[in-house]
Amino acid sequence: MSKFAWVTLTTNDTYSLGALVLAHSLKRANTAHQLAVLVTPTVSEAMRDRLKDVYNVVQEVNVLDSQDAANLALLARPELGVTFTKLHCWRLTQFEKCVFLDADTLVLQNCDELFEREELSAAPDVSWPDCFNSGVFVFKPSAETFGQITEFAVKNGSFDGGDQGLLNQFFADWATADIKKHLPFVYNVTAYASYCYLPAFKQFRDKIKILHFAGKLKPWLIQFNSETKTASVSSDYAHAQDLIQLWWNIFCDNVIQSLSTDMAGLAGALSQLKIGQQRTTEQEAYENLMRRQCWESGQIDYSGADSFDNIWKKITQTLEKKPDADQTDNDNDSDTANTLSQKQLLTEVEEELKKSLPQHAEIKASTNKELQKKVLAQTAQQAQPAQLDQPRPNKLPANASSAADATSSHSKQNPQRRSQESQPETKPKPKPEPQPQQPQHITLPAGNRNGSGSSNVSKNGKQRAGRKLK
Numbered sequence: 051m052s053k054f055a056w057v058t059l060t061t062n063d064t065y066s067l068g069a070l071v072l073a074h075s076l077k078r079a080n081t082a083h084q085l086a087v088l089v090t091p092t093v094s095e096a097m098r099d100r101l102k103d104v105y106n107v108v109q110e111v112n113v114l115d116s117q118d119a120a121n122l123a124l125l126a127r128p129e130l131g132v133t134f135t136k137l138h139c140w141r142l143t144q145f146e147k148c149v150f151l152d153a154d155t156l157v158l159q160n161c162d163e164l165f166e167r168e169e170l171s172a173a174p175d176v177s178w179p180d181c182f183n184s185g186v187f188v189f190k191p192s193a194e195t196f197g198q199i200t201e202f203a204v205k206n207g208s209f210d211g212g213d214q215g216l217l218n219q220f221f222a223d224w225a226t227a228d229i230k231k232h233l234p235f236v237y238n239v240t241a242y243a244s245y246c247y248l249p250a251f252k253q254f255r256d257k258i259k260i261l262h263f264a265g266k267l268k269p270w271l272i273q274f275n276s277e278t279k280t281a282s283v284s285s286d287y288a289h290a291q292d293l294i295q296l297w298w299n300i301f302c303d304n305v306i307q308s309l310s311t312d313m314a315g316l317a318g319a320l321s322q323l324k325i326g327q328q329r330t331t332e333q334e335a336y337e338n339l340m341r342r343q344c345w346e347s348g349q350i351d352y353s354g355a356d357s358f359d360n361i362w363k364k365i366t367q368t369l370e371k372k373p374d375a376d377q378t379d380n381d382n383d384s385d386t387a388n389t390l391s392q393k394q395l396l397t398e399v400e401e402e403l404k405k406s407l408p409q410h411a412e413i414k415a416s417t418n419k420e421l422q423k424k425v426l427a428q429t430a431q432q433a434q435p436a437q438l439d440q441p442r443p444n445k446l447p448a449n450a451s452s453a454a455d456a457t458s459s460h461s462k463q464n465p466q467r468r469s470q471e472s473q474p475e476t477k478p479k480p481k482p483e484p485q486p487q488q489p490q491h492i493t494l495p496a497g498n499r500n501g502s503g504s505s506n507v508s509k510n511g512k513q514r515a516g517r518k519l520k
Contacts, residue, residue: 053146054165055084055107057139058153061132062090063097064315067270067305068153071297073104074304075157082162084145088138096312103308111138114200116208116216134203136213140189140196152185154263156297161237161259164188170221171231173238175214180225184214185262186238240264241290248289261293269297270316276323 060066086107114134169190172182208215273282309321
């Protein structure tokens with residue numbers, strides 16, 4: 051058996067999906083060497099059993115965390131802390147030489163020639179070519195080297211908070227010491243558009259040997275339609291759509307049948323999909339989960355499923371959707387508005403207003419008539435004293451006697467008027483007219499001498515009666 055091995059790392063069941071597809075891509079490329087995978091305690095037993103089906107070695111390792119939160123924040127990639135666990139690959143001393151591959155890589159062609167390279171051989175990183183990308187590198191297992199790297203990490207940390215910064219610091223002469231340790235870029239081509247020179251990607255895509263899905267959006271996080279077996283690729287990955295589809299083809303052909311609900315994370319959810327069959331509720335739930343994760347990771351398909359037209363269509367459907375009566379809350383049965391549409395509510399309000407309008411009209415007419423009567427009565431009451439009042443010096447105010455005379459005169463001629471005036475008025479009286487008080491009459495009893503006012507009123511009444519006779 052070969053003393054060389056392809057090595058990868060997985061820290062949970064979801065990331066193990068990439069490790070499974072990677073293993074099958076290596077077998078499809080007809081590699082002659084062994085496969086080994088490092089797993090952390092967070093990988094379930096059900097997933098480990100599936101990994102054992104395709105990997106020659108499944109070895110558990112402890113998690114190494116850089117605890118360098120400040121540097122990780124600079125990259126906005128806090129999840130890279132656990133990638134220090136990658137250092138355990140140097141402890142696979144049962145192999146003479148190994149090639150490490152991140153679990154988010156996909157082997158497109160046979161790459162066994164990499165085992166002819168020396169440690170540490172790697173491809174340049176597209177963001178800073180004087181540094182190598184740690185997604186693919188050739189190394190020689192050694193307990194001594196493992197001890198040196200971990201000691202270096204404790205003293206110096208990592209300039210990017212992850213394993214790539216640490217390894218570039220430890221193998222600091224990579225950029226200048228030996229050009230043979232510089233792997234061609236085709237051994238570690240990043241799929242994300244912002245990392246790539248697209249014209250060159252199109253020109254040399256047939257020569258790509260290893261595709262690396264660097265970044266947060268992994269192929270297993272891309273929306274997938276189980277009925278049509280197609281992946282919904284965002285515009286950022288449109289140039290690599292056929293390669294992403296290849297990842298999913300391998301998944302459908304070799305991986306999904308081995309998944310179970312005993313697995314955690316996305317692996318358990320994908321196990322419920324029925325490939326090639328009509329979409330089910332499980333498929334819709336999975337698609338909603340994938341789309342949400344894509345949005346939260348900033349991967350939005352502006353020209354596809356997340357285009358403005360599709361978003362507007364969804365908003366319109368939501369606004370036009372009418373609630374069903376049988377879906378209302380039983381606890382709110384008294385609130386009939388919960389089961390009525392806006393148009394029904396408007397119709398009911400309109401009918402209620404029509405019913406109440408005649409009642410309002412009667413009240414208004416009745417009120418106007420009463421006001422009219424009161425105004426006419428008040429006008430007549432004010433006009434009559436004006437004809438009779440004559441001021442007299444050294445007497446009581448003329449309007450006092452005039453008011454009494456006018457009241458008595460109208461009361462005698464119109465009994466109905468007298469009954470109306472006996473009721474208290476709500477309207478204010480013109481000054482200085484006093485309120486009529488009962489019993490008060492123009493002619494007082496002759497024997498009443500309780501006050502001088504009464505005598506004077508009677509005397510004035512006699513004088514006015516005498517002038518009328520003249």
